[in-house]
Amino acid sequence: MANWTVATKRMAATVLSADTWLPTELPEYAQGFMYMLGSLTASSFVVLILSGVLLAMNGPASWSYNGAMHFVAATHFWAVQAFFFFMMLHLWRVFFTGAWRGGRGLTWLLGAVAFLVAIPTAFTGFLINGDLYSQWNAVQAKDGLNALGLGWVNLTNAGQMYGMHVVVLPLTLAAIVGLHITLVRLKSVVPPYPEPAPAVSLQERRGDA
Numbered sequence: 001m002a003n004w005t006v007a008t009k010r011m012a013a014t015v016l017s018a019d020t021w022l023p024t025e026l027p028e029y030a031q032g033f034m035y036m037l038g039s040l041t042a043s044s045f046v047v048l049i050l051s052g053v054l055l056a057m058n059g060p061a062s063w064s065y066n067g068a069m070h071f072v073a074a075t076h077f078w079a080v081q082a083f084f085f086f087m088m089l090h091l092w093r094v095f096f097t098g099a100w101r102g103g104r105g106l107t108w109l110l111g112a113v114a115f116l117v118a119i120p121t122a123f124t125g126f127l128i129n130g131d132l133y134s135q136w137n138a139v140q141a142k143d144g145l146n147a148l149g150l151g152w153v154n155l156t157n158a159g160q161m162y163g164m165h166v167v168v169l170p171l172t173l174a175a176i177v178g179l180h181i182t183l184v185r186l187k188s189v190v191p192p193y194p195e196p197a198p199a200v201s202l203q204e205r206r207g208d209a
């Protein structure tokens with residue numbers, strides 16, 4: 001009789017199998033550029049994490065130390081531009097192909113949550129810049145959060161924002177993206193909408209044509 005261990009073992013066997021992660025064939029419709037946008041988002045996310053780790057390893061002000069750290073900071077900055085750019089295009093692709101169909105609702109939901117979590121992740125990164133713009137934004141946004149009853153999120157507290165930006169939010173985002181991509185691998189990419197039936201003229205319908 002199946003029990004939790006057996007069920008978990010079966011699930012792990014599917015999730016961890018080479019067939020799930022290394023498919024050798026792609027459906028014809030999924031070979032265009034539009035279907036690469038999710039992978040481009042994921043690739044930008046990897047660059048984002050790697051450059052972020054280098055910045056965090058060297059400390060909050062390390063972006064200003066030397067030319068190499070300027071380069072790492074610029075890479076982090078451009079990776080986040082690419083991440084949001086590709087994520088928006090991917091969101092449009094999945095919207096216009098109705099990619100929630102065929103039991104892909106949870107994939108869609110996780111994508112939407114990833115988008116929502118990505119916003120504060122980027123915003124806290126902007127706040128820990130510490131320049132006058134980021135201070136002004138922190139104070140304005142703090143008023144907004146206070147009004148919402150979220151006073152414990154202190155946007156003017158650089159330490160809290162640093163912890164949120166380098167640990168809490170990116171790890172949450174990585175977990176959500178990981179689950180999103182796992183579901184895509186398990187459920188595969190959505191097939192296109194069926195072709196609409198050819199239009200029939202009035203004469204044809206009447207039988208006069």
Ligand code: HEM
Nearest residue numbers: 035038039041042094099100107108111112114115189190
């Ligand atoms: C963190 C950002 C995201 C990453 C890294 C990501 C990654 C991916 C990847 C690699 C695929 C496979 C197909 C493809 O590349 O087009 C995919 C599919 C999918 N994504 Fe995303 N995605 C993200 C955000 C979103 C958002 C914001 C939504 C919608 C609200 C979404 C909904 C979907 C759905 C429903 C599918 C499965 C069906 C299909 O591919 O046709 N994703 N995603």
